[in-house]
Amino acid sequence: MAVIQKRLHIAVTHETHAFVDATDPNSRDPFVYHLDSDDSEANTSDDEETTTTACTIDAPSFPPMTCRETWYLWFHRDGARPPLRSLRYRDLSKRDAVRRTKAAKVIDKLTAVAIDRKLVSSAGALELMDRKELVAVFDDVFPAFVAACNPDCNLSSNSLCSSVLKWAVPTDPSSTKVEFPSEDCRTAWQHWFKGDAALTNGVPHRNFLAWKVSYSHRTSAKRVIQTLVQIAVERSLVPSSAPEASFEAMSNQSLSNAFDDVFPIFVQQFHPSVRASIKSTLKCGSVVHFMTPALWLKHPLAGTNTGLSRRPPVPCRDMWLLWFKGDVASKGTPYRHCRGGNGSGVCKTLWFDSKAIMNAFVKLAEENNVVKNAKSLPDMVDETLLGVFDRVFPLFVKTIDPKYHRYVLPDKSCSTLIKHVLATRNS
Known part of the structure; x- marks a missing residue:
């Protein structure tokens, strides 16, 4: 672990290109460079001989790591470092951001193998495991993954994560990009944690990697659902350490019951004049229009503009x-x-x-x-x-x-x- 910590405290030379978080609802740049697109991998090499420079321990980085290291640190924090999956693209250098994209695809493929082999019921179950359990799953999954790769594959668990994708056989649903659906709040809640059999083959929408570049619907759904999750944490319905994983591990009925508990509380967070308009049958994109400083009492800027001159159109x-x-x-x-x-x-x-x-x-x-x-x-x-x-x-x-x-x-x-x-x- 000491070796891993040392590596995580190293940051590669930062590129001057500024990245915008593709999922950031505040981004207004029409030319956002989406790292999940194929171009992001094709245009940037992963040359591991890049000169490293000293940086502060707080600087976010995604250094080269083996598959085994990446697997554990993807789901669990390392000391003061958060799980790798929580690192935002906009906080990383160009090279580190590409490494994160590749790692996410590798983890997704390994997770799919784990689910197929019935080692776990969902990706969320992995987030709830301790180190020993995660390593045991990896030791079972990785050989099966390598066996399904292209012929002449020479991968090992100590291979760099960035080198795995060149051997992996494309698998559905990642081989085909799909549009993120525009859904009502209740449906989006269910699909966020349980997936959609027709669209994502049961992969939860929060973990699915093959969305097309357009993020508007996903951004809206994510904002609404994360707000509902926070309410659930505050009411102790799920642990604060891994709330989304806990929801994913629930039965469909329990997940639906949790929604029924938190959504009315969410509605009460709005100005009385618009509460009647916020329904569980309303699409997430429409609900987000009400989440403004003037109307949503929990908005970070709530109270800075007490007037309702900028309220959204009234039905x-x-x-x-x-x-x-x-x-x-x-x-x-x-x-x-x-x-x-x-x-x-x-x-x-x-x-x-x-x-x-x-x-x-x-x-x-x-x-x-x-x-x-x-x-x-x-x-x-x-x-x-x-x-x-x-x-x-x-x-x-x-x-x-x-x-x-x-x-x-x-x-x-x-x-x-x-x-x-x-x-x-x-x-």
């Missing part, structure tokens, strides 16, 4: 209720009385778009005898008021050109509906 069904009832943001004043959006937190454009749509709904309600008198709407209880909306909305859809019907939905903002109203008039 028209929610706006119907706000139009007659108001909320905390408007101090109970119905939005229809917040001229130009003043005091409601919505921008002026959205307010006027909402006014046009709400007036259209009210007119349809009266013309079709859904209500006898529109003046009774403000006095209705919330459930009755939403019942009126649910009867009126299909009538509104019929006024729109059929080719736009699939876009005219209750969870769309009034500004979106206005676009289709205008498009219908011009068609």
Whole structure:
């Protein structure tokens, strides 16, 4: 172990090229160089004769290591060093980042062999093992892995991890890149820890390596799920040492029950005006839009901007209720009385778009005898008021050109509906 520690405290010469974390949701660089692409391996050699230089112990690095060393340190920390799998690409030099990419693919292949040989039930189970158990699994898996490699393979457990991929036979699903799916929160939670038989052959989405370069859906899912995991840790549903591995080791039913425990708590972390919009059936990409400093109370910058001027678009069904009832943001004043959006937190454009749509709904309600008198709407209880909306909305859809019907939905903002109203008039 002393040898390993010494090697981990060495950093190779850092390249001047700046990398951006491909999974960083704050990255706005359209030319992000994704290290999981084939180009990252093809364009960078792994010459181990690179001159090394002294650096501080805190400098993240991914030095050349044997397969055996990499296997253990991938899952477990080494003293003050975190597990290798937790190192971020943006914190590494170009050469170290490429080594990390190659190591991740090797570990994924070895893990697949371990699961196939029924040594473990999932990759998460490996994270829960101690050193002795991990080494025992490696000693069983590596010979089987070598046996399945290309002919004339001369690999050993002491071979450098970076040299393994040139011998390995491509295996599914890593041989074909696939798109990360856009899923609702509940489905994304299940697939993150248990995988999808049709898409990833049962490999948990968090461990799957063959995603295409586009990371938008994965970034959204990861942000939502990691927030839910943190809630679970705070409530002692899983140990803080390996929470995701613990979820992966759960049965499907236990995993679903855990989601039911933490998601309502997650919803309560938002401003009261948007809680009704955050549902487990909502896609992760939509939920992330609400995770702003103004709306998400747990945001690192929450409280720095107390106004709601930058709140996301409000679904028209929610706006119907706000139009007659108001909320905390408007101090109970119905939005229809917040001229130009003043005091409601919505921008002026959205307010006027909402006014046009709400007036259209009210007119349809009266013309079709859904209500006898529109003046009774403000006095209705919330459930009755939403019942009126649910009867009126299909009538509104019929006024729109059929080719736009699939876009005219209750969870769309009034500004979106206005676009289709205008498009219908011009068609």
